Structures are given as structure tokens and as C-alpha cells.
Amino acid sequence: MKNNSAAFETLLSQHRAQVLAEWQAELAAGGGGRSLSTEVQGTEQLLDALQSGLQAKGSIDNFDDKGWEKSREFLAALSRSRAAQGSTAADTSRFVLALKKPVFSGLQRVLASEPALLLHTVWQVSTLIDNLAQFTVTTYQRSREELINRQQQELLELSTPVIKLWDGVLAVPMIGTLDSGRTQIVMEALLQRIVDTGSTIAIIDITGVPTVDTLVAQHLLKTVTAIRLMGAECIVSGIRPQIAQTIVHLGIDLQGIITKATLADALQVAMKRAGFVVSRSKPAAAGAAAAPSAAAD
Amino acid sequence: MQRIPILQLGRNLLVTIQVDLMDQTALALQDDLASRIERTGATGVLIDISALEIVDSFIGRMLASISSIAHVLGASSVVVGMQPAVAITLVELGLSLTGVRTALNVDRGMEMLRQATEEHPDDRESDRD
Amino acid sequence: MTANPTATEGSVPVRSENDVVTSRQFVRKLAQQLGFSLVDQTKMVTAASELSRNVLVYGGGGDMEWRLRQDGLRAGLTLSFVDQGPGIADLDLAMKDGWTTGGSLGKGLPGSKRLVNEFELVSTVGQGTRVTITRWK
Numbered sequence: 001m002k003n004n005s006a007a008f009e010t011l012l013s014q015h016r017a018q019v020l021a022e023w024q025a026e027l028a029a030g031g032g033g034r035s036l037s038t039e040v041q042g043t044e045q046l047l048d049a050l051q052s053g054l055q056a057k058g059s060i061d062n063f064d065d066k067g068w069e070k071s072r073e074f075l076a077a078l079s080r081s082r083a084a085q086g087s088t089a090a091d092t093s094r095f096v097l098a099l100k101k102p103v104f105s106g107l108q109r110v111l112a113s114e115p116a117l118l119l120h121t122v123w124q125v126s127t128l129i130d131n132l133a134q135f136t137v138t139t140y141q142r143s144r145e146e147l148i149n150r151q152q153q154e155l156l157e158l159s160t161p162v163i164k165l166w167d168g169v170l171a172v173p174m175i176g177t178l179d180s181g182r183t184q185i186v187m188e189a190l191l192q193r194i195v196d197t198g199s200t201i202a203i204i205d206i207t208g209v210p211t212v213d214t215l216v217a218q219h220l221l222k223t224v225t226a227i228r229l230m231g232a233e234c235i236v237s238g239i240r241p242q243i244a245q246t247i248v249h250l251g252i253d254l255q256g257i258i259t260k261a262t263l264a265d266a267l268q269v270a271m272k273r274a275g276f277v278v279s280r281s282k283p284a285a286a287g288a289a290a291a292p293s294a295a296a297d
Numbered sequence: 298m299q300r301i302p303i304l305q306l307g308r309n310l311l312v313t314i315q316v317d318l319m320d321q322t323a324l325a326l327q328d329d330l331a332s333r334i335e336r337t338g339a340t341g342v343l344i345d346i347s348a349l350e351i352v353d354s355f356i357g358r359m360l361a362s363i364s365s366i367a368h369v370l371g372a373s374s375v376v377v378g379m380q381p382a383v384a385i386t387l388v389e390l391g392l393s394l395t396g397v398r399t400a401l402n403v404d405r406g407m408e409m410l411r412q413a414t415e416e417h418p419d420d421r422e423s424d425r426d
Numbered sequence: 427m428t429a430n431p432t433a434t435e436g437s438v439p440v441r442s443e444n445d446v447v448t449s450r451q452f453v454r455k456l457a458q459q460l461g462f463s464l465v466d467q468t469k470m471v472t473a474a475s476e477l478s479r480n481v482l483v484y485g486g487g488g489d490m491e492w493r494l495r496q497d498g499l500r501a502g503l504t505l506s507f508v509d510q511g512p513g514i515a516d517l518d519l520a521m522k523d524g525w526t527t528g529g530s531l532g533k534g535l536p537g538s539k540r541l542v543n544e545f546e547l548v549s550t551v552g553q554g555t556r557v558t559i560t561r562w563k
Contacts, residue, residue, distance in 0.1 A: 143499075146499060187381075188381065191381035191384060191385065192381050194401070195380075198401060198402070200401065225393050226381075226384040226385055226387075228393075229384040229387055229394060230379045230384045230399060230401060231377065231379065231401045317447050319443045319446070320446070320479070350454075350468065350471075351450060351468065351471050351472055352472070353475040353534075354476060354537065355475075355479060382465045382467075382468040385468075385469075386465070386468050386472050386541065389469065389541055390472065390476075390537040390538075390540070390541065391536070391537045391540070392537075
């Protein structure tokens with residue numbers, strides 16, 4: 001296909017003001033509640049980028065061409081900022097597609113005397129603008145995905161603090177559903193802390209985990225196995241009665257993991273195993289039953 | 298050929314793996330350890346893998362083998378210093394290394410070996426050296 | 427073996443035990459280059475180790491083809507382990523495993539599969555095997 005960007009180039013350089021005005025009018029008419037000044041700025045910059053793209057011999061057929069690098073950068077930046085602001089994909093592509101009408105009427109004026117060339121050029125430019133719009137939407141989608149992933153990551157990290165309960169005893173309170181992504185984060189954070197603190201016991205408290213099915217149990221098992229492999233022990237606490245029933249009902253094999261109903265129970269076991277003796281130096285308040293001191297074996 | 302040195306510390310044998318092991322090196326280590334345990338009457342074997350960044354199924358099986366061999370020859374063994382990334386990968390691979398005792402570091406590992414010998418002092422003849 | 431800093435694909439031989447070690451170290455370099463996290467690096471290198479060994483032990487030697495990937499905004503690494511060996515007769519059996527039993531791992535294929543994002547196994551009896559794995563950042 002003959003690459004005839006000459007007419008398009010002429011249009012953009014000699015009739016730029018008119019194309020710009022008509023494009024902005026299109027955008028204003030389309031509504032969408034977007035600040036007109038930002039839109040105006042965008043239009044001028046994109047036309048600049050397109051002009052330099054044409055000068056750099058960017059091929060009308062191929063928007064991935066090296067010549068269009070500046071245009072791609074501009075559109076990518078535009079998409080990213082729109083995505084971050086919460087615009088829709090439709091809004092973003094509309095910005096680009098609204099350029100078609102002013103360009104077509106412009107080309108009609110420039111190539112009035114050459115209908116065959118006009119048809120040809122209109123087709124090529126239409127394809128080019130379509131590619132621009134597609135590129136914009138794809139970048140927009142990727143940006144949204146990136147944003148969502150980042151937010152998810154931050155949320156996961158926030159809800160997975162590793163706490164040092166005592167010398168050599170760490171605890172991780174799990175809150176929310178335990179999926180594979182979550183498990184990975186917990187494993188990495190917990191194992192690293194075990195190494196850093198030289199802790200021998202890790203307590204994973206699942207009071208905040210709503211359901212435990214075979215999949216969740218598998219994830220827990222993986223975490224416990226990894227901890228054992230490194231030479232530390234693991235206790236799972238916070239097993240609610242319903243969870244206990246589900247575990248038995250589903251026939252989940254906990255493979256010898258020590259489990260306790262409460263974090264307090266788990267801590268008691270952990271202290272014992274770590275070789276600590278816990279005793280009370282003052283008598284308990286009158287009326288309350290004195291708790292027997294836990295002695296190390 | 299690459300050969301991993303085995304150090305003797307009292308009644309214990311110490312192995313520190315610091316290189317990327319070729320399969321035959323791992324097999325040679327197994328052989329060497331077995332004969333050293335027998336020759337010296339060692340009661341404990343400590344394998345330090347804190348420098349190992351990759352433990353695949355072959356190395357994993359080697360560690361398990363060494364554990365079993367030591368046990369059969371009357372010595373206890375412990376693998377120490379597994380890196381977190383390695384532990385996570387091993388679990389994903391499906392290797393749980395059951396039967397292999399592990400400890401966080403050399404100190405804890407030696408402590409474990411000491412306790413094991415204290416619990417079973419009569420398991421090894423002491424007139425071997 | 428040094429990586430040409432501008433190359434995005436290539437192939438290294440897997441014909442000896444030394445090659446298995448070298449390919450591991452090479453994959454480590456590539457993964458580091460792409461900025462993989464330590465755990466992801468370790469997983470990829472371990473998978474490469476398993477599959478390289480298969481090429482040597484079961485395939486009679488072969489090659490590891492590598493390719494740096496770029497899919498829009500994310501980077502990735504694709505490795506293909508190729509041999510002209512006897513091939514795998516029962517693909518289903520080769521991909522079966524008992525995760526919790528920790529017993530014999532056979533060719534370690536299902537384990538390797540879990541370490542990567544994409545896994546493809548093509549094998550023809552009498553002609554050879556190609557295992558392709560990809561890990562994205």
C-alpha cells in the first residue's frame with residue numbers, strides 16, 4: 001500500500017489551527033465533565049507529537065514504527081494519568097477518536113481536486129487514528145491492572161505484620177481470606193524474620209480467617225512445611241469451633257501441626273518449648289482462682 | 298574433580314557446602330561421609346547449607362540420603378542454615394525432606410547433635426578412634 | 427559464559443554435568459537482569475536445574491533455549507529445554523504427582539510446573555522432548 005502521508009502532513013502543518021479548533025469543539029460537545037483546559041492542552045500536544053512523528057517518517061500503516069515513539073510516549077502518559085484519575089477507557093479513546101471528523105473534513109478541503117487520493121488518504125489516516133485509540137486503551141488497561149495489583153500488594157502487606165512475642169517466638173495474625181498470593185507474602189515475610197531474629201517458633205493465628213477449606217489448609221500446610229524445613233517450629237492458633245468442625249468434616253490431614261484454639265494457649269506452648277518458665281511473683285487478686293505456674297519440662 | 302571437605306570436630310563431622318554442586322560431587326560427598334562416619338565413629342553429622350542458593354530435587358534427595366545413611370551407621374545428623382527462598386521453593390517443588398532434621402544455624406545444630414548423643418550415649422562404641 | 431548485554435535470546439548446550447551447573451548460573455544472571463525478586467529467581471533457577479538435568483539424564487543431552495520477553499509493561503523469561511532423546515511415552519503419568527507424599531519424584535515435572543507461570547510439554551516417542559517454561563516478573 002502506497003504510504004502517502006504527504007497530504008496528512010500538509011493538513012497538520014498548514015491547517016493546524018482549524019483542525020485543533022474543530023477537535024476541541026468535538027470534545028466539548030461530547031461532554032463528559034472533563035476540564036476543558038486539560039483537554040485543550042492534550043490536543044495541542046498530541047498534534048505536535050503526530051507532526052513530529054510524520055516528520056520522523058513514521059509509517060501511517062504501522063503505529064509501532066520507531067517514528068511514532070514520541071506519540072506513543074505521549075499517549076501512554078495520557079492513558080496512565082487518566083487511569084490514575086479514574087476515567088473510563090471509553091473516555092480515553094474518545095479523546096483520540098474525536099480527531100477523525102476534523103481530519104476528514106480537513107483532508108476533503110486539501111484534496112478536493114484529487115478524489116482517488118482523498119479516498120486513499122482518508123482510509124490510511126482512519127486506520128492510523130484507530131491504532132492510536134487502540135494503543136491508548138491497551139495502555140490504559142495495563143495501567144489500571146498495575147494500579148490494582150499495587151494496591152492489592154500494599155493491602156496484603158499491611159494486613160500481614162510479623163510480631164515478636166518473646167525471645168525466639170514470632171506471631172503472625174492472619175486477617176482475611178488465605179489465598180496463594182497471600183500465602184506467598186506471609187511465607188516470605190515470616191521466614192525472613194525467623195532468620196533475622198533467630199526465632200525457633202512461629203505462631204500463625206487464623207482467628208481472622210473466615211473459612212478454612214482444603215485449599216486454605218493446603219496453603220497453611222505449605223507455610224508450616226517451609227518453616228519446619230528451615231529448622232523452626234510452627235503452631236497454628238485461632239481455630240474457631242466451626243473451623244475445627246469443617247476440618248474434621250472435610251477430612252483434612254493437618255500432618256502433625258500443633259493447633260490451639262487461642263493465641264494465649266499457643267503462646268504458652270511456645271514458651272515451654274523455647275525453654276522458658278513462666279511464674280507469677282504476686283498472688284492473684286482475691287476472688288480470682290490462682291493460675292498454676294507453667295513450668296518447663 | 299570438585300570435592301567437598303569434611304571437617305572433624307570432636308565426635309562430629311562438619312560439612313559446609315559453598316559451591317554450586319555438580320551431581321557427581323554430591324554423590325562423592327555421600328560416599329565420603331559414609332566412610333568417614335564409619336572410620337571415625339562419629340556420632341553426629343552437621344551439614345551447613347547456608348551458602349546454598351539452589352536446592353533442587355537431586356540435592357534434596359542427597360540430603361535425605363545422607364540423613365538416612367548417618368542414621369543407619371548410628372550417627373545423628375542435622376542440616377542447618379536453609380535460606381528462606383530455598384525453603385519456599387522446596388515446598389513448592391513438593392519436597393518436604395521428611396526424616397531430615399534441620400536447625401536455623403550451626404550453633405543450634407551443634408546443640409541438637411549434643412542433645413541427641415546425650416539421650417543415647419550407649420548407641421556408639423567409644424573405643425573406635 | 428557471559429551474556430551479550432544486548433541479546434534477547436539465545437541457546438546454551440546441555441551436554442554434561444558441568445553444563446547443568448553453567449545453565450543454572452546463566453538463568454540466575456538472566457533472572458537478575460530482569461529484576462525478578464529473590465524468591466522468583468530461585469524458583470526459576472531451580473526449575474531450570476530440574477529440566478536441564480532431565481535433558482542430560484533422560485534425553486541424552488540437548489540444549490536450553492532462552493528468550494527475554496516483554497509483554498506490554500511486564501518482563502518475563504522463557505526457557506525451552508530440548509532434546510532428541512527417546513521421548514516420554516505416557517505424558518499423563520509424567521505430570522502426575524502426590525504433593526504431600528514426598529516420595530519418588532520421577533522426572534520432577536509437576537514440581538517444576540508449580541515453580542513457573544507457564545509450562546508446556548511436547549514429546550514424541552523416538553523423536554525427543556521439548557519443555558517450555560515462562561516466568562513473569
